[in-house]
Amino acid sequence: MDWRQVLDQRNLQIDVFADETWIGKQEFLGIGCLYVPSAEKEKCTRTLFDSRCLKNDHSQWVSSFSECPVGKSCSAERHAQDDAVIHFNEILANKSRAKVQIAKRWLNYFKSSRSPLFFKLILLDLQKLSRDKFGDEQVWGNIYNRFFRSNLIFSLKSFFHANQRPVDIQRVYQHRNTMLESHNYFPLQNLHKLEDQGIRGLVVRDYLVRFISDNHRAISSVEEKGDSQLFQLTDLLIGTSCQVIFNTSQDTAKLHIAQEIRPLVVNQSKFRKFHASLFPKNSICLSQNIIGTIEEEIHHNNQFTTQFAIRMPEYKSNFLDLTRLGTKDK
Numbered sequence: 001m002d003w004r005q006v007l008d009q010r011n012l013q014i015d016v017f018a019d020e021t022w023i024g025k026q027e028f029l030g031i032g033c034l035y036v037p038s039a040e041k042e043k044c045t046r047t048l049f050d051s052r053c054l055k056n057d058h059s060q061w062v063s064s065f066s067e068c069p070v071g072k073s074c075s076a077e078r079h080a081q082d083d084a085v086i087h088f089n090e091i092l093a094n095k096s097r098a099k100v101q102i103a104k105r106w107l108n109y110f111k112s113s114r115s116p117l118f119f120k121l122i123l124l125d126l127q128k129l130s131r132d133k134f135g136d137e138q139v140w141g142n143i144y145n146r147f148f149r150s151n152l153i154f155s156l157k158s159f160f161h162a163n164q165r166p167v168d169i170q171r172v173y174q175h176r177n178t179m180l181e182s183h184n185y186f187p188l189q190n191l192h193k194l195e196d197q198g199i200r201g202l203v204v205r206d207y208l209v210r211f212i213s214d215n216h217r218a219i220s221s222v223e224e225k226g227d228s229q230l231f232q233l234t235d236l237l238i239g240t241s242c243q244v245i246f247n248t249s250q251d252t253a254k255l256h257i258a259q260e261i262r263p264l265v266v267n268q269s270k271f272r273k274f275h276a277s278l279f280p281k282n283s284i285c286l287s288q289n290i291i292g293t294i295e296e297e298i299h300h301n302n303q304f305t306t307q308f309a310i311r312m313p314e315y316k317s318n319f320l321d322l323t324r325l326g327t328k329d330k
């Protein structure tokens with residue numbers, strides 16, 4: 001099913017994979033959510049697994065080398081590199097050749113019309129946000145929660161038109177994070193609060209947010225191993241988008257991979273399955289009732305902007321000879 005067919009479905013059921021990142025010295029907080037049609041989840045994870053094998057096109061990827069379907073033309077060392085956990089921050093030109101190739105395949109799959117996946121990133125400019133107005137305790141958790149729901153609300157309305165048609169939130173998965181796991185809005189309250197937003201077609205099928213690791217090598221459950229692939233893709237989309245917007249690293253491997261996502265960030269209106277926005281446009285000025293002010297500003301949506309500087313210059317793919325990248329990652 002391609003992404004346009006997703007929108008034509010009568011009973012659209014969505015799974016959500018959420019993760020976050022800090023940029024600079026906690027100057028920005030990025031909250032990224034990957035939206036996966038529930039009926040397509042297994043097929044998507046299969047595609048991500050199968051894209052790991054760089055030897056041949058086949059559809060039988062397994063983590064253990066002894067069962068590698070490629071047989072003698074693979075090696076234990078090669079197979080371990082293909083099975084690596086994909087974290088954008090850890091991809092380095094001097095050791096990550098396999099990861100670079102897998103990351104590029106994954107991003108190309110995400111961009112292609114055959115992928116039914118959608119991605120939304122919210123970047124919070126914390127210097128323009130009065131963080132002390134988000135309570136005295138669990139401040140980061142409070143901020144995260146508020147804008148995690150903004151991410152869901154925007155995506156439900158803009159990607160899936162949930163005000164005009166039925167959309168079910170089937171399950172929400174959150175990347176393992178002790179700060180959030182201990183927050184009193186998790187694991188149950190957040191999705192109840194989402195329901196209070198008055199989105200006409202929205203039904204939440206399961207209120208329990210599931211915390212899952214993104215390291216498939218440390219997970220035994222087959223289903224969670226698959227989910228961890230979707231988390232790794234989410235991490236990759238967050239990392240590459242932030243690389244493009246903030247030019248966070250000069251490592252050539254990172255620049256090379258981020259170039260795959262640059263056209264989507266630069267020209268958002270052309271790509272209806274990707275959206276990145278910054279909040280707030282202007283400093284939220286202090287007032288007696290700041291929480292009320294923030295709610296109002298968010299509600300009217302006038303403080304979200306897609307007009308932000310793109311700091312990473314275009315990176316010509318042929319600058320990088322992939323065969324010269326290091327291969328120390330396992």
Ligand SMILES: [Zn+2]
Nearest residue numbers: 068070074079
């Ligand atoms: Zn192999």
